[in-house]
Amino acid sequence: MLCQRGTKPKVRDPIEALRLARRAAALTQCKDPATLDTLAAAHAAGGGLGEAVAVAREALALPGAAEGRLAGEIRSHLRRYEAGKPYVDR
Numbered sequence: 016m017l018c019q020r021g022t023k024p025k026v027r028d029p030i031e032a033l034r035l036a037r038r039a040a041a042l043t044q045c046k047d048p049a050t051l052d053t054l055a056a057a058h059a060a061g062g063g064l065g066e067a068v069a070v071a072r073e074a075l076a077l078p079g080a081a082e083g084r085l086a087g088e089i090r091s092h093l094r095r096y097e098a099g100k101p102y103v104d105r
Contacts, residue, residue, distance in 0.1 A: 029061035032084070048080035059092075059101035067096040091096050 036050070036057035043050045051074035059067035075081055080089070090094040092102045 027060070029057065033057040033061050048074040048075060048077050048085055048089065051077070052085070052092060055089075055092060055096065056102045059096050060103075062101075063097060064096050066081075066103070067101075068093065071096060 018031055018065075028077050031039035036054040039050045040047075040054045045079060055074065056065040058064070058070060071089055074089050075086065075093070080086055
């Protein structure tokens with residue numbers, strides 16, 4: 016999601032990213048781990064690291080989400096949020 020994870024400050028818009036990520040999560044009824052990972056990243060980008068941690072944990076708790084490549088990525092992002100750092104896509 017370029018709005019919040021882009022490396023160029025002019026492209027980043029954490030407020031819009033959070034709005035869009037919340038909408039995507041609602042459309043998936045918060046049952047898609049990848050969408051929740053994006054929502055967590057949007058929270059973190061806007062300074063909501065506590066919310067990012069909670070949402071990332073929620074994503075990992077979904078059935079089947081604790082395994083595979085996506086789970087590893089979510090865990091990596093979660094560690095960043097717990098350390099007080101947002102996830103920025105490079």
